[in-house]
Amino acid sequence: MTARSDGRLPLTVVGGFLGAGKSTWLRHQLHEGAFARHHVLVNEAAETPVDNLLFARAWRLDTLAAGCACCEGRAALVAILRRICDEATTSGIDGIVLETSGLADPAAIATAVATDPILVRRITIARTITLVDAVSGALQIAAEPLARAQAEAADVFVITKVAAADTHGLARLAATLRTLNPGAVIMAAERGETAVLPDQPATPWDLPPLVTLTPIRPHRVRVGDAGGWAALSTWLSALLFARGDDVVRVKGVVETPAGLLLLQSVRHLVQPPEILPAHGIGLAGPPPERGVVVLIGRDIDPDALALSWERFGG
């Protein structure tokens, strides 16, 4: 992750349920040189700050012990992020990593950044990494609405403590995560070291309905070329206003008169779109398909979606 051309600092959110192994994983990542020149921000829900020595390899480190950053510690989070942004010109950081408390909903953190008039200009949420305990993760996702919200918001899953789980259980957990959040990348780790996920088909766990009754599903909308930006932005903004709670994520690379635009949202919130370099440098992983927008959400009738785009998108 490097600083973007528009000067916004990329913020990586590392989340996951209580005890998922966030600190262990992050410490190992820092030890291996990941998140170099990043300001590391650690939030604990409890009022006890973490042992700073745990993160001896962090380039810069702050702890937020004023409560969970997505709710009662939100003002403290905003204040510290503003300070980091102000110092960014002299400190020369390339980005920020926030290790959330186990009680944080990543979407609430995205909202905190997007609704702050200063942070929205200085920070962009680059990735949400959600850690899932290999053994107790399935149970948490089945029973806890918060664990499910964390899973739904992920760009990347890291299944932790894989050595403690059996192969079949791991495969089922991975299948469950894939059902919950079809767009996310799934990885595995043991004490922070990258581990291998079993490559076998498995049935996802049956997730009992929590608040909502239907599972989220990915939908693809082929939006075409540059001329469609006006219609797409109009249609999508109306859709997100009316159904932002159902449309959990939107991702896509679309052509516009200004160039290729990377579009992504978490619930109602759309990140300020980033203009991608034409040659594709700067993208991690394979380049996404152009002219296709992926909508991940629930209670979306695929036929209505296709008809709606046909009617309003042309």
Added chain:
Amino acid sequence: MCSACGFPAVPGHWTDAGAKTPGDRLRLRFIRLASVNRLLAPFGLTAHDDGATPGLQLIAPDGRRELVPDLEALWSAAARLGGQAVDPLSPRALGKAVHDRSQ
């Protein structure tokens, strides 16, 4: 942001990305008006851009008007003036039979 009035409060709505040059922005503004009106029509609302006033004027059938700075504000005002959200997937938007109990 204007240093005198502090407007806009945030760096542009995301729907305003995608057009960088003044010409592209003007084109986007007028092409978009047609898209906006297609979506508003099933809900009895219209939007008007006089080309001089920044933002769009949203007009309700009873004559109420509201000036909105961006599409986020437009959909919010439309939901208020029209009494329901302009949902592109709703049967109403898609022109399907809607059972209206008031008639």
